[in-house]
Amino acid sequence: MSARQHTLVAAGIWLALSIVGVAIVVGLQIMPVIASREAQIENGAFVVLTAMSVPVLLLVVVPMAYSVLRFRAAPGEALSDGPPIHDHRSFEIGWVVASLVAVLALSVYGAVGLLDIRGDRPGTVEVTAVGSQWSWRFTYPGIEAESKELVLPVGEAVHITIVSKDVIHSFSVPAFGVKQDAVPGRETFADVTPTFTGHYGGQCAELCGFGHTRMVADVRVVEPDEFTAWLDDLRKAPPK
Numbered sequence: 671m672s673a674r675q676h677t678l679v680a681a682g683i684w685l686a687l688s689i690v691g692v693a694i695v696v697g698l699q700i701m702p703v704i705a706s707r708e709a710q711i712e713n714g715a716f717v718v719l720t721a722m723s724v725p726v727l728l729l730v731v732v733p734m735a736y737s738v739l740r741f742r743a744a745p746g747e748a749l750s751d752g753p754p755i756h757d758h759r760s761f762e763i764g765w766v767v768a769s770l771v772a773v774l775a776l777s778v779y780g781a782v783g784l785l786d787i788r789g790d791r792p793g794t795v796e797v798t799a800v801g802s803q804w805s806w807r808f809t810y811p812g813i814e815a816e817s818k819e820l821v822l823p824v825g826e827a828v829h830i831t832i833v834s835k836d837v838i839h840s841f842s843v844p845a846f847g848v849k850q851d852a853v854p855g856r857e858t859f860a861d862v863t864p865t866f867t868g869h870y871g872g873q874c875a876e877l878c879g880f881g882h883t884r885m886v887a888d889v890r891v892v893e894p895d896e897f898t899a900w901l902d903d904l905r906k907a908p909p910k
């Protein structure tokens with residue numbers, strides 16, 4: 671086989687494995703639960719990044735494995751270095767330009783997604799998550815009583831203000847793709863638009879002392895009218 675034929679065979683193997691690899695990445699759901707608009711955007715980024723990395727990884731592995739298997743020295747064959755290769759201008763330019771375009775495209779894609787998640791968006795529902803050693807409490811504007819459970823209406827933009835009473839905590843709801851530190855003395859924020867009703871788990875994601883593992887919160891997403899009714903009940907609840 672000529673050098674050109676070897677290159678074509680290796681390129682064919684690379685292409686076939688890349689197609690299979692990308693299909694697997696796109697077919698698999700990487701995030702276990704996707705229950706918010708933000709988590710959908712993050713999942714899209716995971717899929718794009720992983721799918722793009724498959725052909726790049728195979729571009730290294732396939733030629734290496736092909737060379738090892740195909741050009742293995744025969745038993746007793748005298749070993750010597752091959753002829754030196756000085757340069758291959760078009761390959762080098764193509765490599766640099768392709769990498770540059772890929773990185774720039776990904777950075778634009780990432781910036782757009784990040785602004786979408788973290789940009790300044792007014793929420794139609796406001797809630798404050800208060801972290802303390804070792805529990806979460808949730809307060810809603812104009813209501814004195816606190817809730818142990820975070821209840822949100824489906825399909826509405828929620829602006830969560832996150833505060834801490836003592837040490838650094840982190841408010842994390844994996845199904846929403848949200849994780850934001852709660853820092854004593856300042857307010858941090860997370861925006862989330864829940865897309866499905868249901869029960870989800872919230873968890874402190876910053877080691878905050880002896881009871882850290884118990885610092886969990888129930889998160890419940892309900893229909894908007896059910897949310898209004900629940901809020902009315904909370905309003906009537908005696909403040910603690």
Ligand SMILES: [Cu+2]
Pocket residue numbers: 801802804838839840874875876877878882885
């Ligand atoms: Cu904590």
